[in-house]
Amino acid sequence: MDYLMGIDLGSTSLKAIVYDLDGKLVASGSRPTEVRHDDPDHPDWAIWRPEEIWGGVAEACKDAISKIDDPAAIKAVAVTGMGMDGVPMDSAGKWLYPFISWHCLRTAPQQQWWLEHIGAEKTFSITGNPVWAMNSALRILWMRENQPDILDKADKWLLIEDFVNFMLSGEIATDYSMASNTLLFDQKARDYSDELLAAAGIDRALLADPKPSGTVIGEIHAAAAEATGLKAGTPVVLGGHDFLCACLPVGAFKPGVVQDVIGTWEIIVAAVGEPVLTPDVLNMGWWMDSHVARGAYAAMGSAVALSMLEWYRAQFGQAEAAKAEAEGGVDWDYLLAQAAESPPGANGVMFLPHFSGSTIPVIDSDSKGAFVGLRNVTTRGDVLRAVIEGLNFQFLQIVQGVETALKVTPEKFVAVGGGTQNTLLMQNKADMVGRAFETPEIEEATPLGAAILAGIGVGLYADEADAFTRVYRPGKVYAPDTEMTALYAERFETYKQLYPALAPISKQL
Numbered sequence: 001m002d003y004l005m006g007i008d009l010g011s012t013s014l015k016a017i018v019y020d021l022d023g024k025l026v027a028s029g030s031r032p033t034e035v036r037h038d039d040p041d042h043p044d045w046a047i048w049r050p051e052e053i054w055g056g057v058a059e060a061c062k063d064a065i066s067k068i069d070d071p072a073a074i075k076a077v078a079v080t081g082m083g084m085d086g087v088p089m090d091s092a093g094k095w096l097y098p099f100i101s102w103h104c105l106r107t108a109p110q111q112q113w114w115l116e117h118i119g120a121e122k123t124f125s126i127t128g129n130p131v132w133a134m135n136s137a138l139r140i141l142w143m144r145e146n147q148p149d150i151l152d153k154a155d156k157w158l159l160i161e162d163f164v165n166f167m168l169s170g171e172i173a174t175d176y177s178m179a180s181n182t183l184l185f186d187q188k189a190r191d192y193s194d195e196l197l198a199a200a201g202i203d204r205a206l207l208a209d210p211k212p213s214g215t216v217i218g219e220i221h222a223a224a225a226e227a228t229g230l231k232a233g234t235p236v237v238l239g240g241h242d243f244l245c246a247c248l249p250v251g252a253f254k255p256g257v258v259q260d261v262i263g264t265w266e267i268i269v270a271a272v273g274e275p276v277l278t279p280d281v282l283n284m285g286w287w288m289d290s291h292v293a294r295g296a297y298a299a300m301g302s303a304v305a306l307s308m309l310e311w312y313r314a315q316f317g318q319a320e321a322a323k324a325e326a327e328g329g330v331d332w333d334y335l336l337a338q339a340a341e342s343p344p345g346a347n348g349v350m351f352l353p354h355f356s357g358s359t360i361p362v363i364d365s366d367s368k369g370a371f372v373g374l375r376n377v378t379t380r381g382d383v384l385r386a387v388i389e390g391l392n393f394q395f396l397q398i399v400q401g402v403e404t405a406l407k408v409t410p411e412k413f414v415a416v417g418g419g420t421q422n423t424l425l426m427q428n429k430a431d432m433v434g435r436a437f438e439t440p441e442i443e444e445a446t447p448l449g450a451a452i453l454a455g456i457g458v459g460l461y462a463d464e465a466d467a468f469t470r471v472y473r474p475g476k477v478y479a480p481d482t483e484m485t486a487l488y489a490e491r492f493e494t495y496k497q498l499y500p501a502l503a504p505i506s507k508q509l
Contacts, residue, residue: 006447009081023471029063128288169218237457245449253293256411262419285360351390
């Protein structure tokens with residue numbers, strides 16, 4: 001039987017997963033991803049040690065491969081994961097400095113320089129990216145200003161997936177979706193922007209050449225075979241950015257299919273045929289990447305999600321935690337039962353989920369969260385239901401942005417991530433949007449997406465559509481209650497007034 005491997009470089013774990021061609025998880029291995037604070041003079045600086053990234057990947061691969069009969073059954077491997085973290089490498093293939101983690105904000109001065117000298121609108125009009133402190137180009141500028149001797153020795157700056165591909169095959173390349181995270185990638189040309197390279201003073205030769213995801217770049221060499229257990233000669237194929245790889249097994253590479261990744265934050269991904277690089281899209285909080293699906297682009301936005309429920313649980317769920325410990329069960333079951341007893345509309349309580357500021361559909365880091373409508377008869381169930389409804393009102397605003405700013409009509413919603421286990425949240429989301437939400441039964445969508453790209457690269461799938469037909473497993477569908485949709489449409493008009501009414505007060509606070 002033929003297998004494929006997807007390697008997922010996540011912020012909490014490094015995973016190696018073997019799938020059959022129907023998308024069934026056959027074997028897996030994982031190791032923790034450990035963020036380090038190694039500089040005693042700068043304890044807030046966060047890094048990944050390259051030796052731990054590669055060592056963890058190698059050990060995870062060995063664990064997975066030990067569970068199958070023949071490593072030669074793995075016909076190709078591809079890597080996916082986080083987007084922006086990079087490492088300087090010398091011409092002998094040695095790393096010169098750790099990865100500066102996306103957690104680390106040491107590049108705030110370089111971010112400010114970029115905004116003042118190049119500008120957010122100019123950057124977005126070329127790259128589709130907002131100017132974030134974690135962008136790869138700003139890490140390079142920091143290195144030039146603070147460690148120029150290291151940058152002088154550097155032959156290449158490899159993004160974290162490209163580093164692992166290099167360790168596997170000895171080849172240097174990146175894919176369009178990863179290059180999209182550098183702040184230097186021209187989305188229309190699908191190459192680095194000469195204008196931005198010149199403005200930043202960054203040498204094009206420092207960057208890996210971009211190619212489409214699904215491109216075979218090399219083979220597992222002898223040293224990597226010994227380290228990982230993969231068979232020498234196994235093709236190494238370009239994967240891509242984790243959010244986009246996760247789109248492949250659920251069909252969110254097709255126009256009209258919107259993927260909702262519900263985790264600590266909610267990531268909304270909509271495939272588009274051309275990049276929409278207007279100031280309106282920038283100001284709403286969207287960003288544009290080249291998709292891992294060939295010929296497509298992806299509009300993405302993110303907003304706080306399950307961290308709001310975890311905040312409620314930590315602050316107000318002590319009694320339920322004690323009950324679960326004494327009687328068995330899970331504290332969330334007790335908490336959500338209380339929320340379910342509160343009627344739609346949460347007895348007049350409304351929640352603005354801006355505990356981390358507002359990121360979309362309006363960008364305002366000063367905005368703060370709020371409960372409105374509290375009275376002396378308000379219950380904890382009302383408050384928790386208001387949190388759930390507030391998160392879904394926020395999602396509904398984002399969906400409206402998909403339609404108005406991106407000119408995309410959502411025809412299908414697919415949801416993945418830990419939040420799909422919360423049936424109250426999912427049903428409320430369907431009721432509010434007035435559309436069905438499907439939660440596919442996909443095992444580890446992100447590494448499966450990488451495995452699909454590996455399969456496309458070696459011809460085991462004809463293309464993304466062929467692979468989707470093989471691996472897709474329909475799951476539970478949450479159909480909307482149209483009466484609830486009408487009720488929430490009225491309340492949504494009130495919700496939309498919360499931010500503009502409270503924004504001046506938030507700034508004063």
